[in-house]
Amino acid sequence: MKKKIAILGSTGSIGTSTLDVVSKHPDHFEVVALAGGYNVELIVEQAIKYNVKAVSLANRELAEKARFQLSSDVKVFYGEEGLSEIATRPEADFVVTAVVGSQGLKPTLAAIEAGKTIGLANKETLVSGGHIVMERARQKGVPILPIDSEHSAIFQCLQGEEHHPARRIVLTASGGAFRDKTRDALKQVSVEEALKHPTWNMGAKVTIDSATMMNKGLEVIEAHWLFDMPFSKIDCLIHYESIIHSMVEFEDSAVMAQLGTPDMRVPILYALHYPQRLPLDVERLDLARIGQLTFKEVDFDRYRMLKLAYQAGETGGTMPTVLNAANEVLVDKFLNKQISFLDIECMLASVLDQHKNIENPELEAIFEADRWARTTASNMI
Ligand code: MG
Numbered sequence: 001m002k003k004k005i006a007i008l009g010s011t012g013s014i015g016t017s018t019l020d021v022v023s024k025h026p027d028h029f030e031v032v033a034l035a036g037g038y039n040v041e042l043i044v045e046q047a048i049k050y051n052v053k054a055v056s057l058a059n060r061e062l063a064e065k066a067r068f069q070l071s072s073d074v075k076v077f078y079g080e081e082g083l084s085e086i087a088t089r090p091e092a093d094f095v096v097t098a099v100v101g102s103q104g105l106k107p108t109l110a111a112i113e114a115g116k117t118i119g120l121a122n123k124e125t126l127v128s129g130g131h132i133v134m135e136r137a138r139q140k141g142v143p144i145l146p147i148d149s150e151h152s153a154i155f156q157c158l159q160g161e162e163h164h165p166a167r168r169i170v171l172t173a174s175g176g177a178f179r180d181k182t183r184d185a186l187k188q189v190s191v192e193e194a195l196k197h198p199t200w201n202m203g204a205k206v207t208i209d210s211a212t213m214m215n216k217g218l219e220v221i222e223a224h225w226l227f228d229m230p231f232s233k234i235d236c237l238i239h240y241e242s243i244i245h246s247m248v249e250f251e252d253s254a255v256m257a258q259l260g261t262p263d264m265r266v267p268i269l270y271a272l273h274y275p276q277r278l279p280l281d282v283e284r285l286d287l288a289r290i291g292q293l294t295f296k297e298v299d300f301d302r303y304r305m306l307k308l309a310y311q312a313g314e315t316g317g318t319m320p321t322v323l324n325a326a327n328e329v330l331v332d333k334f335l336n337k338q339i340s341f342l343d344i345e346c347m348l349a350s351v352l353d354q355h356k357n358i359e360n361p362e363l364e365a366i367f368e369a370d371r372w373a374r375t376t377a378s379n380m381i
Contacts, residue, residue, distance in 0.1 A: 007095075008096065008104070011043055014098035018268050021265050033086045035082060043057065044070060056082030080106065086107070087110045101328050105366070108120070109363075112142045120144050131360065150245055152266075157248040158227070164250050167251050169235070175296070194211045194341060199242035212305040217309020218324060305348065308345070308348060308352060322351060351376050
């Protein structure tokens with residue numbers, strides 16, 4: 001039977017890669033619902049190509065534009081409710097959550113309540129609401145399958161190891177666009193330079209998060225929830241080539257790693273068809289040609305954002321929500337050339353400092369902390 005898939009964030013880089021994977025295996029997968037943001041043209045094209053009967057856009061105006069171009073049997077939704085609508089479509093049994101930012105939390109929870117299997121690419125969902133999301137998924141018996149390349153790697157390394165507790169997990173990190181720059185040189189860097197990622201081709205927000213290593217910080221918190229690991233057992237390692245996607249060390253000191261050329265379609269397909277594998281024609285790994293793999297210890301003075309993320313994760317409560325929300329605002333300010341690259345971490349540290357943490361927060365407290373962090377970060381000069 002075909003797996004019926006809804007994609008939240010279909011016009012972004014994970015969304016388009018998911019559609020590509022689906023089109024390579026039409027016997028196994030069918031797309032039934034799509035939620036995008038502002039790119040009307042692309043979502044209309046996707047809806048027609050995949051014969052999708054439900055789509056959602058960022059707002060009413062865009063939804064009306066899409067409405068004109070789609071046949072009358074296609075349902076068109078918009079906004080926050082539209083996202084949840086797509087996440088809970090009765091015809092879907094698998095939901096890929098690939099929207100960017102904390103807007104992913106509500107629809108992911110809605111999908112869990114509706115009993116859908118989750119392919120999770122939106123890390124902010126676990127960063128902000130990890131304690132709620134994992135608990136609800138356990139209660140509903142809903143699998144949460146990681147799509148983030150690092151978490152997919154760890155997940156793959158843990159297969160068949162249920163009775164062998166991991167001693168630690170190691171998340172690899174490319175080090176981002178500025179990995180060879182000194183801390184001093186970072187004072188001068190431009191937006192254009194920050195957007196040049198050495199190994200992965202991703203959206204602007206994630207690319208800046210890679211340069212600051214906040215992306216790794218969010219992934220550390222994500223790994224904490226996904227694999228039920230204390231922060232003291234989650235390490236990061238700079239790995240230049242992005243060939244080893246992450247590793248697990250077991251009690252006997254054996255280390256399992258998952259390798260491959262950097263291509264998101266591999267973890268996407270693994271999540272979509274777990275626990276089986278399907279053929280996929282991507283560039284194959286040729287270690288003889290690559291010659292050598294390069295590693296470097298993470299310097300927390302160099303990557304202060306990563307340190308802030310570990311601290312926020314350890315503190316828990318609403319602190320990770322604030323970390324993420326303030327970071328989103330500050331990255332946006334940097335992209336709009338309102339603040340400098342190093343201002344991002346300075347201002348973030350200051351927002352975290354001012355926050356009055358709430359332990360074990362309910363959803364409303366999470367959203368309140370999110371709003372507070374955004375306002376506080378926005379007002380910073
Ligand atoms: Mg990643």
